[in-house]
Protein backbone atom coordinates (compact mmCIF):
# COMPACT_ATOMS: atom_id res chain seq x y z
CA UNK A 315 0.00 0.00 0.00
CA UNK A 316 1.36 3.45 -0.88
CA UNK A 317 2.32 5.63 2.13
CA UNK A 318 0.04 8.58 2.79
CA UNK A 319 1.80 11.91 2.26
CA UNK A 320 0.82 14.20 5.12
CA UNK A 321 1.22 17.98 4.89
CA UNK A 322 2.72 19.65 7.94
CA UNK A 323 -0.29 19.55 10.30
CA UNK A 324 -0.22 23.29 11.10
CA UNK A 325 -1.05 24.17 7.49
CA UNK A 326 -4.72 23.54 8.23
CA UNK A 327 -4.72 24.53 11.92
CA UNK A 328 -7.89 26.13 13.27
CA UNK A 329 -8.52 28.03 16.49
CA UNK A 330 -5.11 29.69 16.70
CA UNK A 331 -5.53 33.38 17.59
CA UNK A 332 -1.81 33.95 18.26
CA UNK A 333 0.54 33.66 15.30
CA UNK A 334 4.26 34.36 15.15
CA UNK A 335 6.13 34.48 11.87
CA UNK A 336 9.92 34.23 12.02
CA UNK A 337 11.83 34.74 8.77
CA UNK A 338 15.47 33.71 8.79
CA UNK A 339 18.49 33.71 6.51
CA UNK A 340 21.13 31.01 6.51
CA UNK A 341 24.50 32.11 7.84
CA UNK A 342 27.53 31.97 5.53
CA UNK A 343 27.82 31.21 1.83
CA UNK A 344 29.51 27.78 1.69
CA UNK A 345 26.90 25.73 3.47
CA UNK A 346 26.33 22.00 3.15
CA UNK A 347 22.69 21.67 1.97
CA UNK A 348 22.42 18.10 3.30
CA UNK A 349 23.60 19.07 6.78
CA UNK A 350 21.14 21.98 6.77
CA UNK A 351 18.34 19.69 5.59
CA UNK A 352 19.06 17.33 8.52
CA UNK A 353 18.77 20.23 10.99
CA UNK A 354 15.45 21.21 9.44
CA UNK A 355 14.33 17.59 9.71
CA UNK A 356 15.15 17.71 13.42
CA UNK A 357 13.02 20.84 13.80
CA UNK A 358 10.08 19.25 11.96
CA UNK A 359 10.47 15.97 13.89
CA UNK A 360 10.18 17.92 17.15
CA UNK A 361 6.71 19.17 16.23
CA UNK A 362 4.37 16.95 18.20
CA UNK A 363 0.68 17.05 17.23
CA UNK A 364 -0.16 16.65 20.93
CA UNK A 365 1.48 19.91 22.02
CA UNK A 366 -1.40 22.20 21.12
CA UNK A 367 0.98 24.51 19.29
CA UNK A 368 1.43 24.42 15.53
CA UNK A 369 4.75 24.98 13.84
CA UNK A 370 5.03 25.09 10.08
CA UNK A 371 8.41 25.26 8.40
CA UNK A 372 8.66 27.09 5.09
CA UNK A 373 11.68 27.07 2.81
CA UNK A 374 12.80 29.40 0.05
CA UNK A 375 11.95 27.52 -3.18
CA UNK A 376 15.47 27.79 -4.67
CA UNK A 377 16.95 26.51 -1.39
CA UNK A 378 14.66 23.47 -1.23
CA UNK A 379 15.59 22.73 -4.85
CA UNK A 380 19.24 22.44 -3.70
CA UNK A 381 18.39 20.44 -0.55
CA UNK A 382 15.85 18.01 -2.00
CA UNK A 383 15.70 18.28 -5.80
CA UNK A 384 13.59 15.11 -6.06
CA UNK A 385 10.93 16.63 -3.77
CA UNK A 386 10.84 20.10 -5.34
CA UNK A 387 8.02 21.04 -7.73
CA UNK A 388 9.59 22.10 -11.05
CA UNK A 389 7.83 25.42 -11.41
CA UNK A 390 8.29 27.13 -8.00
CA UNK A 391 10.43 30.25 -7.69
CA UNK A 392 11.56 32.81 -5.10
CA UNK A 393 9.97 36.24 -4.70
CA UNK A 394 13.07 37.53 -6.49
CA UNK A 395 11.88 40.75 -8.08
CA UNK A 396 9.34 43.40 -7.05
CA UNK A 397 5.93 43.37 -8.71
CA UNK A 398 5.48 46.82 -10.29
CA UNK A 399 2.35 48.31 -11.83
CA UNK A 400 2.04 50.61 -14.83
CA UNK A 401 1.94 53.66 -12.54
CA UNK A 402 5.01 52.58 -10.55
CA UNK A 403 3.09 51.09 -7.60
CA UNK A 404 5.48 48.54 -6.17
CA UNK A 405 5.29 45.34 -4.13
CA UNK A 406 8.77 44.78 -2.72
CA UNK A 407 10.71 41.49 -2.86
CA UNK A 408 12.21 40.64 0.53
CA UNK A 409 12.71 36.89 0.16
CA UNK A 410 14.34 35.14 3.14
CA UNK A 411 15.60 31.55 3.36
CA UNK A 412 13.33 30.07 6.03
CA UNK A 413 9.98 30.70 7.65
CA UNK A 414 8.99 29.38 11.06
CA UNK A 415 5.24 29.93 11.45
CA UNK A 416 4.01 29.30 14.98
CA UNK A 417 0.27 29.32 15.65
CA UNK A 418 -1.20 28.74 19.09
CA UNK A 419 -4.04 29.47 21.44
CA UNK A 420 -1.97 31.62 23.75
CA UNK A 421 0.96 33.95 23.57
CA UNK A 422 3.08 32.08 26.14
CA UNK A 423 3.02 28.74 24.33
CA UNK A 424 3.66 30.43 20.96
CA UNK A 425 6.63 32.28 22.45
CA UNK A 426 8.09 29.10 23.98
CA UNK A 427 7.69 27.21 20.73
CA UNK A 428 9.33 30.00 18.71
CA UNK A 429 12.28 29.96 21.14
CA UNK A 430 12.54 26.18 20.81
CA UNK A 431 12.60 26.48 17.01
CA UNK A 432 15.33 29.11 17.13
CA UNK A 433 17.38 26.97 19.51
CA UNK A 434 17.09 23.98 17.14
CA UNK A 435 18.25 26.08 14.21
CA UNK A 436 21.11 27.26 16.44
CA UNK A 437 23.98 28.76 14.50
CA UNK A 438 22.50 27.76 11.16
CA UNK A 439 20.32 30.82 10.56
CA UNK A 440 19.79 34.37 11.78
CA UNK A 441 16.44 36.05 12.31
CA UNK A 442 15.74 38.79 9.76
CA UNK A 443 12.06 39.54 10.43
CA UNK A 444 9.62 38.73 13.23
CA UNK A 445 5.94 39.51 12.71
CA UNK A 446 3.32 39.09 15.42
CA UNK A 447 -0.20 38.33 14.28
CA UNK A 448 -3.23 38.68 16.53
CA UNK A 449 -6.95 38.18 16.34
CA UNK A 450 -9.38 41.08 15.97
CA UNK A 451 -13.05 40.24 16.59
CA UNK A 452 -12.84 36.85 14.93
CA UNK A 453 -12.27 37.28 11.19
CA UNK A 454 -12.26 41.08 11.04
CA UNK A 455 -9.35 42.88 9.39
CA UNK A 456 -8.11 46.17 10.88
CA UNK A 457 -9.83 47.95 7.95
CA UNK A 458 -13.06 46.88 9.69
CA UNK A 459 -14.07 44.38 6.97
CA UNK A 460 -14.63 40.65 7.43
CA UNK A 461 -11.71 38.79 5.85
CA UNK A 462 -11.74 35.23 4.52
CA UNK A 463 -15.41 35.02 3.42
CA UNK A 464 -14.56 33.52 0.04
CA UNK A 465 -12.14 30.96 1.44
CA UNK A 466 -12.56 27.30 0.47
CA UNK A 467 -14.47 25.05 2.85
CA UNK A 468 -12.59 22.53 4.99
CA UNK A 469 -13.56 19.87 2.42
CA UNK A 470 -12.14 21.93 -0.46
CA UNK A 471 -9.02 23.29 1.26
CA UNK A 472 -6.66 20.37 0.55
CA UNK A 473 -7.43 20.44 -3.18
CA UNK A 474 -6.79 24.19 -3.28
CA UNK A 475 -3.58 24.13 -1.22
CA UNK A 476 -1.72 20.90 -1.78
CA UNK A 477 0.22 19.80 -4.86
CA UNK A 478 -1.57 16.60 -5.81
CA UNK A 479 1.15 14.52 -7.47
CA UNK A 480 4.59 14.51 -9.02
CA UNK A 481 7.69 16.05 -7.40
CA UNK A 482 6.66 17.99 -4.30
CA UNK A 483 3.35 16.14 -3.84
CA UNK A 484 1.78 17.20 -0.53
CA UNK A 485 3.59 20.57 -0.55
CA UNK A 486 1.95 23.94 -0.58
CA UNK A 487 3.20 27.36 -1.71
CA UNK A 488 2.79 30.17 0.81
CA UNK A 489 2.88 33.87 -0.03
CA UNK A 490 3.73 36.08 2.95
CA UNK A 491 3.27 39.82 2.56
CA UNK A 492 3.30 42.48 5.25
CA UNK A 493 0.91 45.36 4.58
CA UNK A 494 0.47 48.57 6.60
CA UNK A 495 -2.73 50.60 6.44
CA UNK A 496 -3.19 54.38 6.39
CA UNK A 497 -6.27 54.21 8.62
CA UNK A 498 -6.47 58.02 8.88
CA UNK A 499 -7.01 58.22 5.10
CA UNK A 500 -9.25 55.11 5.20
CA UNK A 501 -11.50 56.59 7.91
CA UNK A 502 -11.58 59.98 6.16
CA UNK A 503 -12.67 58.32 2.89
CA UNK A 504 -15.91 57.10 4.50
CA UNK A 505 -17.80 53.83 4.27
CA UNK A 506 -19.04 54.17 0.66
CA UNK A 507 -15.52 54.54 -0.73
CA UNK A 508 -14.23 51.79 1.58
CA UNK A 509 -16.93 49.41 0.34
CA UNK A 510 -16.08 50.23 -3.29
CA UNK A 511 -12.40 49.52 -2.49
CA UNK A 512 -13.11 46.10 -0.97
CA UNK A 513 -16.13 45.18 -3.14
CA UNK A 514 -18.32 44.16 -0.21
CA UNK A 515 -20.50 45.97 2.31
CA UNK A 516 -18.88 46.71 5.64
CA UNK A 517 -21.72 46.11 8.10
CA UNK A 518 -23.14 42.86 6.70
CA UNK A 519 -20.39 41.63 4.34
CA UNK A 520 -22.50 41.34 1.17
CA UNK A 521 -20.69 41.31 -2.18
CA UNK A 522 -21.42 44.42 -4.28
CA UNK A 523 -23.30 43.71 -7.49
CA UNK A 524 -21.78 44.75 -9.78
CA UNK A 525 -18.29 44.98 -8.22
CA UNK A 526 -16.32 48.04 -9.35
CA UNK A 527 -13.50 46.82 -11.66
CA UNK A 528 -10.87 48.25 -9.26
CA UNK A 529 -12.44 46.64 -6.15
CA UNK A 530 -10.11 44.32 -4.27
CA UNK A 531 -12.45 41.35 -4.75
CA UNK A 532 -12.64 42.08 -8.49
CA UNK A 533 -8.85 42.23 -8.86
CA UNK A 534 -8.53 38.95 -6.93
CA UNK A 535 -11.74 37.37 -8.26
CA UNK A 536 -11.13 33.66 -7.84
CA UNK A 537 -13.45 32.70 -10.70
CA UNK A 538 -10.92 34.44 -12.95
CA UNK A 539 -7.62 34.19 -11.07
CA UNK A 540 -7.94 30.75 -9.45
CA UNK A 541 -8.62 29.67 -5.88
CA UNK A 542 -6.44 30.12 -2.81
CA UNK A 543 -6.70 29.72 0.99
CA UNK A 544 -6.09 32.90 3.02
CA UNK A 545 -5.06 32.85 6.67
CA UNK A 546 -4.41 36.59 7.05
CA UNK A 547 -3.81 38.10 10.49
CA UNK A 548 -3.95 41.64 11.84
CA UNK A 549 -0.53 43.02 12.82
CA UNK A 550 0.77 46.11 14.61
CA UNK A 551 -1.01 48.45 16.97
CA UNK A 552 -2.70 51.84 16.81
CA UNK A 553 0.50 53.47 15.54
CA UNK A 554 1.18 50.99 12.72
CA UNK A 555 -1.90 48.88 11.97
CA UNK A 556 -1.61 46.35 9.20
CA UNK A 557 -2.38 42.96 7.75
CA UNK A 558 -0.04 40.06 7.28
CA UNK A 559 -1.27 38.42 4.10
CA UNK A 560 -0.85 34.66 4.43
CA UNK A 561 -1.97 32.95 1.25
CA UNK A 562 -1.67 29.25 0.39
CA UNK A 563 -2.09 27.53 -2.94
CA UNK A 564 -1.00 24.44 -4.83
CA UNK A 565 -0.12 26.75 -7.72
CA UNK A 566 2.32 29.60 -7.27
CA UNK A 567 1.13 31.04 -10.60
CA UNK A 568 -2.30 31.72 -9.07
CA UNK A 569 -0.78 33.73 -6.19
CA UNK A 570 1.60 35.62 -8.48
CA UNK A 571 -1.22 36.29 -10.95
CA UNK A 572 -3.26 37.94 -8.17
CA UNK A 573 -0.36 40.26 -7.31
CA UNK A 574 -0.01 41.22 -10.97
CA UNK A 575 -3.75 41.93 -11.16
CA UNK A 576 -3.58 44.02 -7.95
CA UNK A 577 -0.77 46.36 -9.10
CA UNK A 578 -2.45 47.03 -12.46
CA UNK A 579 -0.40 46.05 -15.52
CA UNK A 580 -1.21 46.43 -19.23
CA UNK A 581 -3.97 48.97 -18.72
CA UNK A 582 -5.77 46.87 -16.08
CA UNK A 583 -7.02 48.87 -13.07
CA UNK A 584 -4.94 49.00 -9.91
CA UNK A 585 -6.58 47.51 -6.79
CA UNK A 586 -8.35 50.37 -4.94
CA UNK A 587 -7.27 48.89 -1.58
CA UNK A 588 -3.66 49.73 -2.49
CA UNK A 589 -4.53 53.45 -2.30
CA UNK A 590 -4.82 52.94 1.47
CA UNK A 591 -2.54 49.96 2.20
CA UNK A 592 1.13 49.55 1.33
CA UNK A 593 3.05 46.28 1.01
CA UNK A 594 6.31 46.29 2.98
CA UNK A 595 7.57 42.77 2.37
CA UNK A 596 7.07 39.84 0.00
CA UNK A 597 8.32 36.24 0.17
CA UNK A 598 7.32 32.85 -1.17
CA UNK A 599 7.93 29.74 0.92
CA UNK A 600 7.47 26.12 0.00
CA UNK A 601 5.87 24.06 2.77
CA UNK A 602 7.05 20.49 2.08
CA UNK A 603 5.19 17.61 3.74
CA UNK A 604 6.74 16.47 7.03
CA UNK A 605 7.72 13.17 5.41
CA UNK A 606 9.90 14.92 2.79
CA UNK A 607 12.56 15.93 5.32
CA UNK A 608 15.47 13.48 5.43
CA UNK A 609 15.13 10.97 8.25
CA UNK A 610 11.47 11.79 8.97
Ligand code: HEM
Pocket residue numbers: 455457459460461462463464465489491493512514530531532534535536537542544557559561569572573587591
Ligand atom coordinates in the same frame (compact mmCIF):
# COMPACT_ATOMS: atom_id res chain seq x y z
C1 HEM B 1 -3.85 44.80 2.82
C2 HEM B 1 -3.92 43.55 2.46
C3 HEM B 1 -5.22 42.83 2.27
C4 HEM B 1 -6.39 42.99 2.94
C5 HEM B 1 -6.69 43.92 4.10
C6 HEM B 1 -7.35 42.10 2.33
C7 HEM B 1 -8.68 41.99 2.72
C8 HEM B 1 -9.64 41.33 2.01
C9 HEM B 1 -11.07 41.40 2.27
C10 HEM B 1 -11.70 42.21 3.38
C11 HEM B 1 -11.69 40.63 1.35
C12 HEM B 1 -13.20 40.41 1.18
C13 HEM B 1 -13.74 39.30 1.99
C14 HEM B 1 -13.26 37.93 1.58
O1 HEM B 1 -13.67 37.34 0.58
O2 HEM B 1 -12.38 37.45 2.29
C15 HEM B 1 -10.66 40.03 0.53
C16 HEM B 1 -10.88 39.16 -0.50
C17 HEM B 1 -9.88 38.50 -1.17
N1 HEM B 1 -8.55 38.77 -1.11
FE1 HEM B 1 -7.63 40.13 0.06
N2 HEM B 1 -6.73 41.41 1.32
C18 HEM B 1 -5.43 41.83 1.24
C19 HEM B 1 -4.48 41.40 0.35
C20 HEM B 1 -4.66 40.39 -0.56
C21 HEM B 1 -3.65 39.83 -1.41
C22 HEM B 1 -2.20 40.30 -1.45
C23 HEM B 1 -4.24 38.83 -2.12
C24 HEM B 1 -3.67 37.91 -3.17
C25 HEM B 1 -2.40 37.65 -3.37
C26 HEM B 1 -5.62 38.75 -1.71
C27 HEM B 1 -6.54 37.83 -2.16
C28 HEM B 1 -7.89 37.88 -1.92
C29 HEM B 1 -8.85 36.97 -2.51
C30 HEM B 1 -8.55 35.80 -3.43
C31 HEM B 1 -10.11 37.37 -2.07
C32 HEM B 1 -11.46 36.76 -2.43
C33 HEM B 1 -11.88 37.29 -3.80
C34 HEM B 1 -13.18 36.67 -4.27
O3 HEM B 1 -14.24 37.23 -3.90
O4 HEM B 1 -13.15 35.64 -4.95
N3 HEM B 1 -5.84 39.72 -0.75
N4 HEM B 1 -9.43 40.48 0.95
